[in-house]
Amino acid sequence: MAEPGARLRVTVVHSPAPRQVREWSLELPAGATVLQALQASGIAAEFPSLEWNADNVGVWGRKAGAGDLLRDGDRIEVYRPLRVDPKVARRERFRTQGARSAGLFARKRPGAKPGY
Numbered sequence: 001m002a003e004p005g006a007r008l009r010v011t012v013v014h015s016p017a018p019r020q021v022r023e024w025s026l027e028l029p030a031g032a033t034v035l036q037a038l039q040a041s042g043i044a045a046e047f048p049s050l051e052w053n054a055d056n057v058g059v060w061g062r063k064a065g066a067g068d069l070l071r072d073g074d075r076i077e078v079y080r081p082l083r084v085d086p087k088v089a090r091r092e093r094f095r096t097q098g099a100r101s102a103g104l105f106a107r108k109r110p111g112a113k114p115g116y
Contacts, residue, residue, distance in 0.1 A: 006029070006030035007027050007028065007029060007030065008027070008028045008029070008030055008032055008070055008071065008072045008074075009025070009026070009027055009072055009073060010025075010026050010028060010032075010037050010070050010072075010073070010074045010075070010076060011023060011024065011025050011026070011074075011075045011076065012024040012026065012037055012038060012041040012043060012076045012078070013075060013076070013077050013078070014043060014047065014050070014077075014078040014080075015080060016047060016080065017080075022043075022046070024041040024042070024043070026040050026041060028040060028070070031069060032069070032070050033066065033067050033068060033069060033070065034057060034059065034064050034065065034066050034067070034068045034070065034076055035066035035067065037070060037076050038052060038057070038066075038076065038078070043078065050078065052066075052078055056078060056079045056080070056081065057076065057077070057078055057079070058076075058077045058079065059074050059075065059076055059077070060074065060075055060077075061077065064076070
């Protein structure tokens, strides 16, 4: 159990666009939740169109719910939606690259193992 008056230091991170990162460092009372950290960060005021739910919020890269308790040093990450489905992107890359006998895999080093 946390002692009375204990404080947590957490970081809220959001990347609104590629190669752009917005970061808020917060100090919250012990027992704070993910939702309380998001509200304290002011992210809603800066990005009003941003919606957070269990699918786009995580703590250290793992999905987190609004009611999950935080620990000192946690990093809350608010993810932006994917623009392209990863499976579709892979199919498109394969279509342009071709089979293993073409594209990136056409040239092999002498004596190399298959696929290298």
